[in-house]
Amino acid sequence: MAIKDILTPFTAWKKVFNEPVTIKDPFNDRPGAERYRGFHKNELQTCIGCGSCEEICENEAIDLVAVKGYETKNGDSGLRPMVDYGRCCWCALCVDVCTTGSLTLSNEYTWVAENPDEFRFVPGAENKAWDKNELGWKKPVPNYEFYGQKRVKMEELSPEERDHSFIEIIKGYSKEQAQLEADRCVECGICIATCPANMGIPEYIKAIREDDMEHGLKILYETNPLPEICGRICTHKCETVCSVGHRGEPLSIRWLKRYIADQVESAEYKRILGTDGIENNGKTVAIIGSGPAGLSAAHYLSLMGYKVTIYEQYAKAGGMMRYGIPEYRLPYDQIDKDINYILSLGVNIKYNTKIGKDISLAELRDKYDAVFAGTGLHLGRSTRIPGTDHEHVYQAIDLLNKITEGKEIHVAEKIVVIGGGNVAMDITRSLARLQNQKYGKVQIIATALESEENLPADVEEVIEAREEKAIINPGWGPQYIEIENGKIKGLHVNKCLSIFDEEGRFNPKFDENNKNFFEADMIVESIGQGMDIAYITEDIKSELEFGPRGRIVVDENFQSGAKWLFVGGDIIQGPDVIHGIANGHKAAYGIDNFLKNK
Amino acid sequence: MKKQKNIFNWQADRSKYPEKKKNGKLDIDMSSGKFVKLWQGPNHPGITGNMSLELTISGDEVVEAKTHVGYLHRGFEKLMERRLWIQCFPTCVRMCVAEPDYNEYLLAKSAEELSGIEIPEMAEWLRTLVLEMARLQSLLRTVPGQAGTLSLGVGVQWGVYLRDLVLDLFEELTGGRVYHMYIIPGGVRGLLPDGFKKRMEEVLKKIDEFVKNIENLMFNNIVFKKRTIGVGYIKPSWIDKYGIVGPNARAAGFKRDVRKDYPYLKYNELDFEVTSEKDSDIFARSMVRKKELIMTIDLIRQIMAKMPKKGDIKAPTPNVLHWKIPKGETYVRSESSRGEYGFYTVSDGSKTPRRINLRGPSYTHAISLLERMLVNANIADVHSIMVSLQTCPPEIER
Numbered sequence: 001m002a003i004k005d006i007l008t009p010f011t012a013w014k015k016v017f018n019e020p021v022t023i024k025d026p027f028n029d030r031p032g033a034e035r036y037r038g039f040h041k042n043e044l045q046t047c048i049g050c051g052s053c054e055e056i057c058e059n060e061a062i063d064l065v066a067v068k069g070y071e072t073k074n075g076d077s078g079l080r081p082m083v084d085y086g087r088c089c090w091c092a093l094c095v096d097v098c099t100t101g102s103l104t105l106s107n108e109y110t111w112v113a114e115n116p117d118e119f120r121f122v123p124g125a126e127n128k129a130w131d132k133n134e135l136g137w138k139k140p141v142p143n144y145e146f147y148g149q150k151r152v153k154m155e156e157l158s159p160e161e162r163d164h165s166f167i168e169i170i171k172g173y174s175k176e177q178a179q180l181e182a183d184r185c186v187e188c189g190i191c192i193a194t195c196p197a198n199m200g201i202p203e204y205i206k207a208i209r210e211d212d213m214e215h216g217l218k219i220l221y222e223t224n225p226l227p228e229i230c231g232r233i234c235t236h237k238c239e240t241v242c243s244v245g246h247r248g249e250p251l252s253i254r255w256l257k258r259y260i261a262d263q264v265e266s267a268e269y270k271r272i273l274g275t276d277g278i279e280n281n282g283k284t285v286a287i288i289g290s291g292p293a294g295l296s297a298a299h300y301l302s303l304m305g306y307k308v309t310i311y312e313q314y315a316k317a318g319g320m321m322r323y324g325i326p327e328y329r330l331p332y333d334q335i336d337k338d339i340n341y342i343l344s345l346g347v348n349i350k351y352n353t354k355i356g357k358d359i360s361l362a363e364l365r366d367k368y369d370a371v372f373a374g375t376g377l378h379l380g381r382s383t384r385i386p387g388t389d390h391e392h393v394y395q396a397i398d399l400l401n402k403i404t405e406g407k408e409i410h411v412a413e414k415i416v417v418i419g420g421g422n423v424a425m426d427i428t429r430s431l432a433r434l435q436n437q438k439y440g441k442v443q444i445i446a447t448a449l450e451s452e453e454n455l456p457a458d459v460e461e462v463i464e465a466r467e468e469k470a471i472i473n474p475g476w477g478p479q480y481i482e483i484e485n486g487k488i489k490g491l492h493v494n495k496c497l498s499i500f501d502e503e504g505r506f507n508p509k510f511d512e513n514n515k516n517f518f519e520a521d522m523i524v525e526s527i528g529q530g531m532d533i534a535y536i537t538e539d540i541k542s543e544l545e546f547g548p549r550g551r552i553v554v555d556e557n558f559q560s561g562a563k564w565l566f567v568g569g570d571i572i573q574g575p576d577v578i579h580g581i582a583n584g585h586k587a588a589y590g591i592d593n594f595l596k597n598k
Numbered sequence: 599m600k601k602q603k604n605i606f607n608w609q610a611d612r613s614k615y616p617e618k619k620k621n622g623k624l625d626i627d628m629s630s631g632k633f634v635k636l637w638q639g640p641n642h643p644g645i646t647g648n649m650s651l652e653l654t655i656s657g658d659e660v661v662e663a664k665t666h667v668g669y670l671h672r673g674f675e676k677l678m679e680r681r682l683w684i685q686c687f688p689t690c691v692r693m694c695v696a697e698p699d700y701n702e703y704l705l706a707k708s709a710e711e712l713s714g715i716e717i718p719e720m721a722e723w724l725r726t727l728v729l730e731m732a733r734l735q736s737l738l739r740t741v742p743g744q745a746g747t748l749s750l751g752v753g754v755q756w757g758v759y760l761r762d763l764v765l766d767l768f769e770e771l772t773g774g775r776v777y778h779m780y781i782i783p784g785g786v787r788g789l790l791p792d793g794f795k796k797r798m799e800e801v802l803k804k805i806d807e808f809v810k811n812i813e814n815l816m817f818n819n820i821v822f823k824k825r826t827i828g829v830g831y832i833k834p835s836w837i838d839k840y841g842i843v844g845p846n847a848r849a850a851g852f853k854r855d856v857r858k859d860y861p862y863l864k865y866n867e868l869d870f871e872v873t874s875e876k877d878s879d880i881f882a883r884s885m886v887r888k889k890e891l892i893m894t895i896d897l898i899r900q901i902m903a904k905m906p907k908k909g910d911i912k913a914p915t916p917n918v919l920h921w922k923i924p925k926g927e928t929y930v931r932s933e934s935s936r937g938e939y940g941f942y943t944v945s946d947g948s949k950t951p952r953r954i955n956l957r958g959p960s961y962t963h964a965i966s967l968l969e970r971m972l973v974n975a976n977i978a979d980v981h982s983i984m985v986s987l988q989t990c991p992p993e994i995e996r
């Protein structure tokens with residue numbers, strides 16, 4: 001025992017004179033640190049209600065609920081997260097996974113309320129004191145991500161490899177690439193609501209992750225009987241709203257769909273989809289046109305047991321998918337794969353039969369229990385500027401049609417295409433290939449009223465067209481075609497100032513002082529297509545109702561005023577493939593209901 | 599019965615000691631009037647969390663002790679079998695309230711090892727820093743806490759104040775004070791805030807001062823010495839028999855430290871010596887912990903000096919919402935302030951772990967070892983012995 005051991009502990013007494021470190025201060029708040037994980041904040045305008053926060057919450061503290069002022073619309077579920085502070089553990093995983101970055105935590109941590117239910121609240125909707133707090137937990141730094149932000153790059157033919165031929169450009173994903181891309185999906189389902197056909201997108205993407213192609217194919221065929229086609233040329237409205245696209249690049253939903261369909265041999269389809277031995281119910285349906293709408297209706301009607309006959313004006317089925325879209329985007333063998341499966345269900349098809357010429361609509365009405373018309377937009381529109389009556393002024397849709405049929409078409413050395421939509425890009429790129437084959441060089445200019453940023457064509461179409469050495473020069477309004485000695489010299493254009501007037505009507509304004517001249521021996525017009533419904537005779541027309549721009553008015557089942565006649569596809573909605581497919585699907589159920597109750 | 603001469607020359611009355619039966623078990627007949635059952639806990643200020651000791655005493659001496667747990671209703675290991683890997687991350691921290699960071703690290707490490715993910719260098723340094731900060735805040739409570747069990751509360755108050763300053767730093771870095779939830783599978787959740795190094799140094803200086811003060815208050819204190827030297831002796835032969843790890847083993851002369859023996863994170867780039875003592879009593883264990891406190895302060899200074907200025911903090915991982923970890927099993931370990939702390943993780947290739955089993959030091963220390971150590975101890979020393987093992991009941995019933 002040392003005396004030191006008795007005395008030294010008393011040195012602690014010197015602290016008696018120190019300032020106390022804990023003081024009673026009930027009035028001043030101690031703010032949380034800059035990164036403190038306090039109460040939730042949510043920017044309701046930015047939030048899309050994708051539910052990733054709900055999905056990741058380990059305590060099930062988050063529920064998505066309807067909030068006043070936020071409606072369900074494309075790309076927004078209309079729901080917002082409600083947090084239950086009886087369950088929350090403030091781990092902030094919800095913030096880190098948030099697809100839009102709208103959800104954050106404030107640095108506020110005191111909240112007194114008498115009613116325990118108050119602690120279940122919708123952040124951002126209840127005007128909490130901390131809603132404007134700048135400090136608090138936010139998603140940390142770049143490269144800190146819970147799922148891939150970048151798309152798996154799709155391999156495609158280089159411009160040099162593709163500009164001479166019509167070989168398909170997109171190579172498709174490998175298994176590893178598809179699984180990597182599928183891994184990025186957060187399974188929010190925002191895409192399902194936006195897809196016109198309401199495809200089970202997260203479910204089939206999950207099938208890719210689990211490498212279960214048979215299940216994937218089943219999901220595809222639940223809502224879309226043309227997966228090979230849609231997997232290549234769908235307008236992918238789903239990708240535009242994909243929640244992953246809010247901070248990163250949206251998922252390549254279209255390519256993933258194609259991946260599933262590509263993996264399954266057509267011989268396997270019937271076994272996988274269980275479509276052998278469908279019982280016929282003895283009723284018959286006629287379908288006019290074998291485009292996406294007609295094929296989709298035919299598919300679902302034959303699954304329900306109807307005897308379906310398709311009437312097709314051309315020698316092959318597919319409509320605009322075959323006769324409008326060039327082969328380098330949609331190879332014919334892939335169209336055949338989808339169509340052959342539908343035909344294998346017992347669908348009868350009469351080629352080279354035009355309604356109104358070879359057989360009348362009235363005959364179909366009398367012969368079949370119901371008729372579905374999906375005749376599409378096959379009439380090219382003209383600009384009607386002086387000179388368009390020249391023999392070397394063509395309609396894009398007619399040329400594309402002839403290219404498909406393998407007919408010889410006139411390909412001049414210098415060509416101008418009027419139009420800025422996807423069809424204009426299709427014809428520009430097709431003609432560029434033909435110029436390359438014929439002259440070994442490309443001299444084609446596509447011009448449109450719309451400015452570069454407002455071009456209706458898909459961005460990648462414009463980029464790829466330019467890669468193939470076509471010139472895209474938008475923002476010009478065609479004035480007249482100069483013709484000398486019966487030969488086209490070129491197209492005179494004025495700078496386009498505006499396309500629509502104050503009332504939103506098509507009324508382009510041009511700058512007379514800013515003129516341009518595009519030299520050409522051949523002009524192609526591609527400013528949109530119109531419908532040809534001449535097959536609907538006057539007596540039937542009297543039963544129908546027509547809406548704006550001459551469109552037939554149909555109900556939600558695509559049933560027209562004439563109860564036996566259902567109409568869908570581009571002449572009702574779109575124009576695009578996926579609307580046609582969705583229309584055909586809904587019409588099939590409409591026809592089924594109609595005939596059951598007849 | 600012998601008569602006690604005076605209080606200074608006190609001798610235990612051995613007449614009431616239980617005799618042994620033929621099978622070697624103690625012959626404790628409660629109806630004999632010689633024995634009393636005494637329950638210590640489950641609420642007891644000497645331990646973090648709830649645990650109780652069922653003591654059979656004779657006079658003031660413990661003749662048999664039994665540890666009872668089950669007051670916490672937890673079962674986190676089982677809960678994790680129903681959660682996504684990422685969702686285990688906020689769950690696992692609760693397996694030890696006192697040092698949640700080791701759980702985070704081990705879960706992340708298991709997931710990374712099974713999936714073959716390498717984390718960025720910056721994240722490794724930040725993880726090392728956070729684990730040492732966790733040790734620091736734990737020791738700031740445990741070292742003076744030992745004196746606290748002997749009613750010397752002033753050191754505890756100093757320690758708790760300083761621990762709060764460390765928690766402030768945790769709050770700045772991780773966004774949380776107690777459950778930091780910072781080490782995520784793939785990396786960490788944030789870089790050092792601006793000026794963090796300076797504030798860290800300020801706190802470390804205060805802790806330096808505290809170490810000096812605690813030296814005078816505790817280790818040169820006649821009462822503390824009298825109550826701890828020779829009390830709570832752990833025989834060196836028990837170390838391997840009972841699976842004793844950490845400061846408890848080091849106080850018995852075993853220089854075992856996972857940081858040195860199986861270096862992980864950045865420990866092989868840091869300069870430190872494993873501390874040890876020989877006497878293996880409560881005093882020796884306290885000394886080891888005090889030395890470790892000093893070592894941790896030094897390690898943090900080294901880490902802060904070597905910390906890269908910038909860099910990625912997280913390696914890309916599969917989408918956490920459906921992250922499937924490849925089939926396999928692994929045992930990963932780290933040195934917590936209580937000793938070797940390991941996760942045995944099994945994945946069956948699904949979205950959730952098949953099994954995560956925690957190998958914590960408290961299970962052996964507080965059950966088999968403590969039950970053995972308490973026999974023949976004076977009831978006044980029971981909680982002192984218990985605290986000297988630095989047990990964490992939530993970790994026993996995880």
